[in-house]
Amino acid sequence: HVSFYNNRGEDLAYVSGADVNAARLVGAATYPLSAHSSSLASGIDPDRSWLSGGASVGTLTFAGAEGSAYTLQFPGFPDVAFTLDQPTASLPDAAPPQNGVYTYNFEARSDRLENIVLRIEQAEVADDALLLTVSFVNENPDDISFSSTVTGRDAVLFDGLWQQYRPGQVEQTLDQGIQPPGDIWGEGEANTGVLTFPRPTAGEVVLLRFPSYPLIRLPLQPNAVAAPATDGDLPPSVTPRPTPTPLPTPTPLSGEALARQEAQAVLQAAAAALAAGDRASYLAQFAPPLQAAQAEIFDRSALLPITDLKLELGDGPQNGLPNGDNELRGLEAELSYRVQDADPLFSSPLEYTLRRDIAGQAGRWLITEVGGKLPFWAYGPTAATKSGSFWIFYRPELAAELPAIEREAEAAFARVDQALPGRADPVNVMHITATEAEFADLTGRSANQFLGVASSRYQINKQGITITSQAFYINGAAFRNDPQQDRQLTIAHELTHLVLSSQTMPYTPAWVSEGAAMFITQDFDTQVVADWYREQGPQTLELAALTSKTSFGDGDHAAEQTSLDYAYSAYLAKYLIETYGQARFLQFYDSFADVPFETIRGQLPRSGDNVSFSQSMGALAQQVTPDKVQAAFGVDLQTLERDYEAWLGQQLPR
The missing domain is CATH 3.40.390 (Collagenase (Catalytic Domain))
Structure with a gap:
């Protein structure tokens, strides 16, 4: 039973260089790892990110080990010697918490959000969840205009083994921010909501972490008192803990930062109104020339079979580019929704422009332009029908x-x-x-x-x-x-x-994805392939080069090469299925979804533009496809190309 702790004093996106499968136990002999728990399947770090103070807990199994003196060898860590000389009746694991409701009314103050108090109301431990009720209270002496990108989803719990949990559900009041809906947060007003976490598996004490607030100790015991966490609540450390860098003294926001904050608050108000179905509040965030069109879009969405309609502001304090003192351009947000009875999530990345020098609006920021990838129903009158x-x-x-x-x-x-x-x-x-x-x-x-x-x-x-x-x-x-x-x-x-x-991954070669679709529809352009085979010859198209294309048609305005790419791929899928069977072809297709993250990360571009991403995915396709072909069909890419083109010559009319 092992635990890995992040004691670096900072969150980690991921950890590489510590291969769990390379662990060895040295005793009378050297024993390779025979199994490990699912918690260590993707490495020593937890899913999504490894938070400071969090742990990854699991088991390593070494079958057939004999003796009592051992040394554990684990990549990236010093060897650990131990002796099995103190048997115990049971493992010293922390017991899970008991079901119940525990009341606290504990308050904590932020080191960044002046006079915004976090109040821990209560925790309810149920069979499959921990429901934490919290409030954020404006204790400023006046009403305030407030904007923050922090939401209830930023909360994290650590259990008795320091395993980290994130909320699976967040009540609507905290889903878009910690402030109440609207432009003004009233003096003394509390914004309360419930954060639903998975039920902790270990310990009767949990730690709550929320950005800019101190770590809070929450005993899950009757009549126990919540308190700020101390070093004794933190995971073990073999070296002195790093001293956190003192936070700088808050300084007044610059004019640019204040403008961005005020403009973002407008978009957050529009998002809250959209989620609540509040037409008047939604339209109030737009400049008068846009309100009629936005009213049509709002009303249209209400008449269509659309559910879970959300508008989420992009992350980061630098979201939006100022253009002078009174305009903010490129403010990013994501519009998402579902369609009744259908599973997929639809999302549209949008960009907004806002101004505050609009006549008759008393200096308010208002949305003056909406761009980006609008959803289908925003383009004009839309009808929908359910058919089969x-x-x-x-x-x-x-x-x-x-x-x-x-x-x-x-x-x-x-x-x-x-x-x-x-x-x-x-x-x-x-x-x-x-x-x-x-x-x-x-x-x-x-x-x-x-x-x-x-x-x-x-x-x-x-x-x-x-x-x-x-x-x-x-x-x-x-x-x-x-x-x-x-x-x-x-x-x-x-x-x-x-x-x-x-x-289908963004690095799945187009000859695989398009070939599959054309085989299923029996769409074989014999004339295009026959003309190419007879007039130009197979030597003019290399499968290795074709593999770098993850889509067809880019930049081919005449469409001649595109037509050949599609037709060649259709016959290649036909050859593979007739030779090896459809089941094996689909296993080959599915295998592209099973590429280790380390392999993917090695090809990711540094810039986020579409061209760089497409090029990097093409390079990744060329890297992984030969192994996928070899594993599925037992031949290398060159042999596949040779055998396929020989078969193709026999299929085409003479």
């Missing part, structure tokens, strides 16, 4: 086409569900765009080249890459302009991408 396995969002002028779209969508779903049994969600969301311009805006792809797009947004953290948003668009204008196009095939193609999206 789809919610279909469309423009009212497309109503006459809806019966045909519904039939095609159900036929497409049946086809994909039969080919990929058990993978499709029971309810999917499809958007039908009306114009080429909105299709290009929503997808970032050319309306002249693409009939549909299924897109995903990703978040990178210690667990790897996770999908934060999915969307599925059909280019309605393209099918009106050319009725000969096969819309049902396009719906099936994009639905295949959606069904496989949970296993």
